[in-house]
Amino acid sequence: MKQQVLTLLLLTVHFCSSENQYSTLGGSVTFSPGRDQIRSIVWKFGNDKVAEYDPIFEQDVAYYGDFKERTTLDINSGNITITTLTEKLKGTYSVEVNNEVLGTKFVIELVPKVIIEKKIILISSDGVTCKLNCTAKPSSIEYPLEYKWIPNGQPSEETNILIVNKDEWSKSFTCIASNQGSRDEAAVTAKDLCEGSDLTVPVAVGTSFGIVCLLAPIALYLKKRAKTGNPTSDSSASTTATYSKAPSGTDNDKD
Incomplete structure (x- = not known):
């Protein structure tokens, strides 16, 4: 009895095993049945046939529905490749080899493109x-x-x-x-x-350079002012002198 239960559990585990393939929209996946000496093979998506090869009835591989033009079945290995994937094609697939339905389920999952x-x-x-x-x-x-x-x-x-x-x-x-x-x-x-991208030193150098550029003209101005006296007073005097001459020049013109 124990041996029968163990055998049943092993069969259940085998039947429930799955192989998940991850891809993106427009990508591709390849599933392998893992069997040798393939005489006939049918891949299905749910209850719908995807691809079928049975030389007793047809020498060429038959492809069905949305899987035409995007699917390739290798009749020697039984491997199936599905390309240009869409949301419609994600889900669970199964395979029958030599008229035996394999317990492994094959799942396509679509993930975001990185x-x-x-x-x-x-x-x-x-x-x-x-x-x-x-x-x-x-x-x-x-x-x-x-x-x-x-x-x-x-x-x-x-x-x-x-x-x-x-x-x-x-x-x-x-x-x-x-x-x-x-x-x-x-x-x-x-x-x-x-190289040359020290993010600490250049900031300090740049700041110092900016301060030097700012202080240089101020220092030059102060030095010049010390030599010439108060430029503001000189300027006012010059303006006054020029203004006071104007009436004299006007009187001469009248004479």
Whole structure:
């Protein structure tokens, strides 16, 4: 009795097993029945036929419905490839090999396409190490993003951030962001961002330069004023003198 129960449980587990394939809209998946010596094979989506090969009735593979022009069945391995996926095609598939329905279910799941939002950017640099950031979207609990750097460098606790030592600035680093069915990547040579990009020192230098540029004309003005006296008084006197001569010139013209 125990042996019969164990056998039943094993059969149930085998029948309930599934293989999930993740892709994006417009992507593709390939399923394999994992059987040799295939004489006939039928793939189904729910109760509808997807592709069928049975040389007793037809030497060519038959494709059905929405799967025409987007599906390829390998009659030797039994593998099926479905391309240009749409929302309509996600779900559970099954296969029958040599008139035996296999217990494994094949599931297509569509996930959001990963896109790196920007090029890799510089967060900070102190002239010795430099910190690079790579950010992609979308990120969700259901389809979490994973990041990987090539070469690895020193990934920080946040894996989308990479710390690069100065002796590696000549290297090229590639950020790869991915979820279960999609990936995107971006590359950069570290020195293009890190060299001359000390985010602390340049700020101080820039501030000092600005102060010098501001104070220089003031210092020049004060020096000139010290030599010539009060320019405001001189200017007033000159204006008064010019104004006082005007009546005299007018009287002469009248004579």
